[in-house]
Amino acid sequence: MSEARDEAPRGVFAAALTPMDGNLNVDREAFALHCRRLLEAGCHGLGVFGTTGEASSLSAKERAAALEALVEAGIPGERLLPGTGSCALTEAVWLSRAALEAGAAGVLVLPPFYYKGVTDEGLYRFFAQLIERVGDGRLRLYLYHFPQMTGGVGISVPLVRRLAADYPEVVRGIKDSEGSWPRIEALCRELPGFGVFAGTERFLLDTLRAGGAGCISATANVTARLARRVYDLHAAGEPGEASSAQRRLTGLRKALEAYPAIPALKLLMRDLTGEDRWLNLRPPLVNLEGESAARLLEEARTLGLAEHAP
Numbered sequence: 001m002s003e004a005r006d007e008a009p010r011g012v013f014a015a016a017l018t019p020m021d022g023n024l025n026v027d028r029e030a031f032a033l034h035c036r037r038l039l040e041a042g043c044h045g046l047g048v049f050g051t052t053g054e055a056s057s058l059s060a061k062e063r064a065a066a067l068e069a070l071v072e073a074g075i076p077g078e079r080l081l082p083g084t085g086s087c088a089l090t091e092a093v094w095l096s097r098a099a100l101e102a103g104a105a106g107v108l109v110l111p112p113f114y115y116k117g118v119t120d121e122g123l124y125r126f127f128a129q130l131i132e133r134v135g136d137g138r139l140r141l142y143l144y145h146f147p148q149m150t151g152g153v154g155i156s157v158p159l160v161r162r163l164a165a166d167y168p169e170v171v172r173g174i175k176d177s178e179g180s181w182p183r184i185e186a187l188c189r190e191l192p193g194f195g196v197f198a199g200t201e202r203f204l205l206d207t208l209r210a211g212g213a214g215c216i217s218a219t220a221n222v223t224a225r226l227a228r229r230v231y232d233l234h235a236a237g238e239p240g241e242a243s244s245a246q247r248r249l250t251g252l253r254k255a256l257e258a259y260p261a262i263p264a265l266k267l268l269m270r271d272l273t274g275e276d277r278w279l280n281l282r283p284p285l286v287n288l289e290g291e292s293a294a295r296l297l298e299e300a301r302t303l304g305l306a307e308h309a310p
Contacts (some may be wrong), residue, residue, distance in 0.1 A: 008173075009173075010044065010213035013214065013217070015047040015051065018053040018055075019277055024282050029073075030064060031070060035075045038224055039075075040049065041309070044214070045080065048082045048083075049063045049082050049084075052221070057285075060086065060091050063098075078105045082099045083107075083108045084107040085110030088123065089133070099216050107139070107141055109127070109130065110150060111144075111154070120159045140170065143171065144175050146177040160253055169171045175192070176197070181206060184198055188210035198217075199215075203215065203234070204227060204230050207214065214231065218261050224308065227263065227308075229245050233245055237239045255300075259288060259292065261283060262290040268300055
């Protein structure tokens, strides 16, 4: 077993978009530039190859190669939480090992989601097998709960407790994207010290106040500066100012939630940067166009989104 690491990621993490080139391959140069901008805008770290990063549209080899290219381009591996989930156990193991070799702070793992009606025991065995097969003391695993995108296959609170109890050195946290504050609050209360990340900035301040780690959010691609301000004001013991900044952040998030996330965010990035490559989406995703696109861009300008974006 390799030497264990005890760093605990926390703060504002962007679930980073993955720019594509004209052939719909990962644009590695643009990807590194985007990640650099997010870190410079205040993100403590980045969740790469998650839902927002179109990971399920990328092969395992594509993800591993793009992650390696990010690190080679100077993005610190210790500030990355790559998604390594897969319905195939062996693929999840391979991707997790690749993430460790890249120096990632941890891995973010969805449950296997193809088969429905599976039990907590079956999901427990998947994660246990993943941990045992990787067999590396450096592994820091963050569960990824997003039942809306996994066809209802989720990671129950009792299952989180069991995994954290049986593998305390490995299972260090969770990204909870269900959108239920009572569930996030329960995780923070029942598992003190566990790295609970909300999947939306709407719950950033509440999560921090409850003892959680922060947020890993898609819309942080364009709200990073304001989200970091909320975090910093909370850390500085300024509850009133933190609450005020959180209200602005929540307003931005609510406005963006009215649109399909990835097409909307890539359109906003095209508007903010002037770079047409942001309009490249792998099927089955399609661009936001017409009245919806015009309405989104107008709302973004009205809300002053550019002030908070990288």
